Structure formats: structure tokens, C-alpha cells
Amino acid sequence: MEHSRGKYADFEGLREQALALRRTGLSRRQIRDRLQIHNNDLLNRLLEGEPPPDWTKRPRAKDDLRARARELRLQGWTYDRIQAELGCSKGSISLWVRDLPKPERPKRTREEASAIAKRGWEVTMRLREEERDRVRTAAADGVGRMSDRELFLVGVALYWAEGSKSKPHNPQERVTLINSDPRVIEVFMAWLRLVGVTADQMRFHVHIHETGDVEGAERFWADLVGADAAAFGKTTLKKHNPRTNRKNTGEDYRGCLVVRVSKSADLYRRIEGSWYGIVLSAREADHENRT
Numbered sequence: 001m002e003h004s005r006g007k008y009a010d011f012e013g014l015r016e017q018a019l020a021l022r023r024t025g026l027s028r029r030q031i032r033d034r035l036q037i038h039n040n041d042l043l044n045r046l047l048e049g050e051p052p053p054d055w056t057k058r059p060r061a062k063d064d065l066r067a068r069a070r071e072l073r074l075q076g077w078t079y080d081r082i083q084a085e086l087g088c089s090k091g092s093i094s095l096w097v098r099d100l101p102k103p104e105r106p107k108r109t110r111e112e113a114s115a116i117a118k119r120g121w122e123v124t125m126r127l128r129e130e131e132r133d134r135v136r137t138a139a140a141d142g143v144g145r146m147s148d149r150e151l152f153l154v155g156v157a158l159y160w161a162e163g164s165k166s167k168p169h170n171p172q173e174r175v176t177l178i179n180s181d182p183r184v185i186e187v188f189m190a191w192l193r194l195v196g197v198t199a200d201q202m203r204f205h206v207h208i209h210e211t212g213d214v215e216g217a218e219r220f221w222a223d224l225v226g227a228d229a230a231a232f233g234k235t236t237l238k239k240h241n242p243r244t245n246r247k248n249t250g251e252d253y254r255g256c257l258v259v260r261v262s263k264s265a266d267l268y269r270r271i272e273g274s275w276y277g278i279v280l281s282a283r284e285a286d287h288e289n290r291t
Helices: 011-023 028-035 042-048 062-076 079-086 090-097 111-144 149-164 182-194 215-225 263-289
Strands: 176-179 203-209 237-240 256-261
Touching: 011 028, 011 042, 028 042, 062 079, 062 090, 079 090, 079 111, 149 176, 149 182, 149 263, 176 182, 182 215, 182 256, 203 215, 215 256
Parallel strands: 203 237
Antiparallel strands: 176 256, 203 256
16 A cells, blocks of 8 residues: 555545454554554544454453452551462552551561562562563564565665674675574575575584584584585684683573675675665655654
């Protein structure tokens, strides 16, 4: 769907479409993506007066949980004890019982108070992790399937952030990326295949501390990129400095993988040009969002 530059033509027609989508149960994000509306003020105007679908509303706290919290508070329980008992946040407890009189603090030994506080903290950390998981899952689901164009732009931005660049003191136009995150490597490999890089153009090298599991790391990276031993160069071992306190240790430490593309000067120039195109487009979009 196309809109005129800086303005949205036919506001009433656009509002009619937005309301129709809302009534089918779509969220604001889904409507925004469907109609390509990137201005929140405009989206608010389009949906003004139309209630959100029930599935987008946050569920209210269960009445029995609230009632139990009030009952325990009236018995003189502290927030820590109520939290440990019911497994809910202190913020919720505070809202539920704030109209009740504050109980006298019972006398406890230091060990008893510490144990109650610890149980409360464990509940808090569990709730935080559950919220993190909920947000991450919703965000991942919101991405959906990428088009080839979207993958291309993601790959360009990824390379310009993590890949090697030509510099005045070292003017090499060659596509090389090194990273320790397997997910970054997966996305980059998908991007290389998208732009037509073949397996015989790719060369890999493992960089890892000498105290790491070298053979395990080599197997891991080879399996991840789907390449045989012939595609891998000699592994680079970094000598361990006993005076440093390294954090990248343990079973999950696999060093870094270097991905090099041979005869890649033209591809490098495409990346550079595409990145500048992204910057210019971002400036234009930012200018329109500000006005």
C-alpha cells in the first residue's frame, strides 16, 4: 500500500481499513504492519473510539489470589512472606493491600528474616525471568517470515556492524566476518546464500583460547555452517594470560568463527553502497516521523 510522501492520502479511507482490521481481532502492531503506518499519532487517530480485541488486554489478577493476599496481610504477614507464599510480585501485593493497616513487624531472628527475604527474592527473580521470556517470545513471534529484501537489508546492517571494513591505512575490499555468536553466523550464512555466494567461495577459521576445547569447537562450527574439514583453515590459538580473569569459559565457550569470502571485492562494494542507502533512507524516514 503506497502513501504520498510525508502525508497519508485519503484519511477516511485509511481509517475505514484500520477499523475493519481492528474488528477482525488484529492488534495495533499487526494493523501498523499491514497498512505500513509508522506514525503512532496517526495510528491513534485511525483507531480512535474502537476498543481493542479482548486477546490484547492484560488479564486481571485472579480474585482469589487478591483475596488471599488481603487475608494474609490482615493476619500480620509482611510483603516478603506473602510473596513467598503466593508467588506473585510485591508490586501486585502492594496494590491489593495498600488500604489495609500496616501490621506490627514481628520479632524474628536474623536467620528467619534472611530465609524469608531469600524466598521472596527467589520469587521476584522467577517472575522477572517469566516476564523476560514472555517479551522475548512475543517479539520473536512478531517478526514472522522475512522476505528476501528484508533478509538482504538485515545482512547488510549485520555485516557493517560486525564485519571487516576497508580503511585508509588498509584498503582491502574483502568480505570477512568474525563472531562468537552462533546465531549471528547463522544469519550471515543465510545472507551469503541469498546473494549467491557458493560454498567453494567460503573459507572458515576458528579462533579460540588454547585452554578451550579446541576439537569440540572445530566440530561445533563445522556442523553449524555445514562445511567439511577442507573448508577450514588452521585454527588460531590464543595464548592464555594467567593474569587476566576471563569470563568466556565453560562448556558453551567455542571461541570465534571467521568467515571469509574469496573474490569478494564486488560484493563488498555492494554491501558498502547498500549500507549508505539504508542510512539515507533512515534519515528520510526520521525526518518524516519528526514532522
